[in-house]
Amino acid sequence: MTRFDRLDVIIPTLNAGGTLSRTLASLPSGVAVTISDGGSSDATIAIAGAAGCRIIQGDPGRGRQLAAGARAAERPWRLFLHADTLVRSDGWEAIIEHMARPEAKSSAASLRLVIDDTAWQARVIERGVALRVRWLVLPYGDQGLLIHRDLYQAVGGYCDLPLMEDVEIMGRLGRARHVALKGCARTSAVRWRRRGWLGQTVLNLSCLILYRFGVSADRIAGLYGR
Template sequence: MAGLSVVIPTLEEASRLPLLLADLQRWPGELEVIVSDGGSRDHTRAVAQLAGATVLDSPSVGRGPQLRWGVGHSSHAWVLVLHADSRLPDTWHHKVGAILNRPEAHLSAWCFDFKVEAHGRPMLWLLERMVNLRSRWLQRPYGDQGLLIQRQLYERVGGYRPLALMEDLDLVERLSQVAPLRSLNCALLTSAERWQKRSVLVQAWRNARLRWLWRQGRSTEQLLRLYRR
């Protein structure tokens, strides 16, 4: 089995990170887990180190800079990027392993399907369907869906830019110009926290508005102010 580098950006993720790190232990080949930390003051670093992960102190805070730093320090040909509040499905290692064994796999980038951890909420069910349709037909997956990419393809498009917001959309828009983004055909479970703070419709509208403003050229500072409201 091919080696795999997993890069996880963190900031105060001590309560969520252990479950994801446990999920990663299913990988049957050589595994490198890099936690790119943005200055956590809780036990994030200790949790990661106890699980055998390499902890890096990112020079800048924000998913874009932290991911760029983490991927830049990884060593394997294949890189899997995950958010710390994600949970991998039981079969993830079989799905990813099968992809890595395909001779043409490096010509595409890959993502998981989108699934929210809360159950029994019809609007979340609808959200999942809409996001997955968007990912498959418009080639625009969320960062919550992870990203599996071969290093040469990642470097070809310039990798993550040091953006505090929209780093995922910025990367996949460049990727989609040179390679297809394809589904791994299994779902990555993401935290429902941000969808529970507000109604699903309100949060979806906020996300869409931020994406639109970003495309209009609004500054990162302006977007962050809106994001934090």
Template sequence: MLTKISVIVPVLNEEECLPELLNSLQRFSGIEIIISDGGSSDRSLEICSRHPVKMATGSAGRGMQLNRGAQLATAPILLFLHADSQLETIVVEQVLEAIEKGYHWGCATMDFDERTPFYRVLAFFSNLRARCWKSCYGDQAIWCRKDIFLNTGGFPDIPLMEDLALSHHLRSKYPSQVVSGRVTSSARRFRAGGLWATLIKMQVLKMLYLLGANPKRLADYYQQWWRVSL
């Protein structure tokens, strides 16, 4: 079977999410699954060994992990998927159609695994941002032609906001499309940290990054906040 899309998943201690994700991806046709592990200490590697996936291993850092996964990819199109997300099968077909129409990168339409008004509104504005400002986040299943991704250097080697940096670089040079197929993202960060507190802190981090703050300092703040939230 011709491999059309390489799905790359960064992993760090995701034993709770991986069984559902890998079982769902095996229903897709024309894809290869690449797991890029950042040094998991739980059962993540054991779980992956039971499935037909390629493995990349190395130091932690989502951007670096995704870049390592991209180096193993054999398909002409890359799709980056978080371990706690679920992807509609139609997304693969829609991405291929978008490529044929001349679009070089983009993302899927995002939902959350909780459907309360808060999450519906949040998903609406996330999708609006991606469509109007060409700014896609990692939990929106970013996809890109492999040659373009590699030629632009992939994700920058920064500990936070690597997805925002990549999309801002691509949008200045290449046409993008948000396909209508859905990626369902986990709301676990909001459940752990509180709805409004998490939203506000994420927006503050984004604004500080756009104003030129050091991504390393922002990552330290993020990790400190995440430990407090847990």
């Protein structure tokens, strides 16, 4: 038995071959890994198979894939993690500490975001995300979501959405059932480099505002380019 024998890591993938190897290599011994793939045409499935992951395949859509991964998971705790995100050592320690608390089953937890870039803009965005989590209780999926299966089932799990699935489930969890952990999740800066620091940040904020005003996740996904 290891400290992680109660944890299933669930990773949604779609042509994630460029980042998945590194993410899987960073996982600690003892975790079970479920790859929920949405129809990859690159090396994603081969990488996951070589790493000994449980693989399920279905239609694309991150909410749908996360829900399918949760149905396949067998352990009491689930960590939903993006394929381009690495949990740092302090993050794993925070996860272990959270799971050990008697009251932890009644709350979900997220990690502190770190962007994998040395640019000053990355530090500004990280501070902004920390404030968003503190004020709005709104961590995004690239911060990971740690949740016990009982609570996951009680709130109804992830919805079949192509985007905004993290915002939607946090709306059902609410402030009283969320804990911000001190450990970090380091996520890729590729999307900020591609669209620009300001452009990607404005796009993220626009998607959130549109969703809050009732625009469908399908329309927002079109705007986002997914």
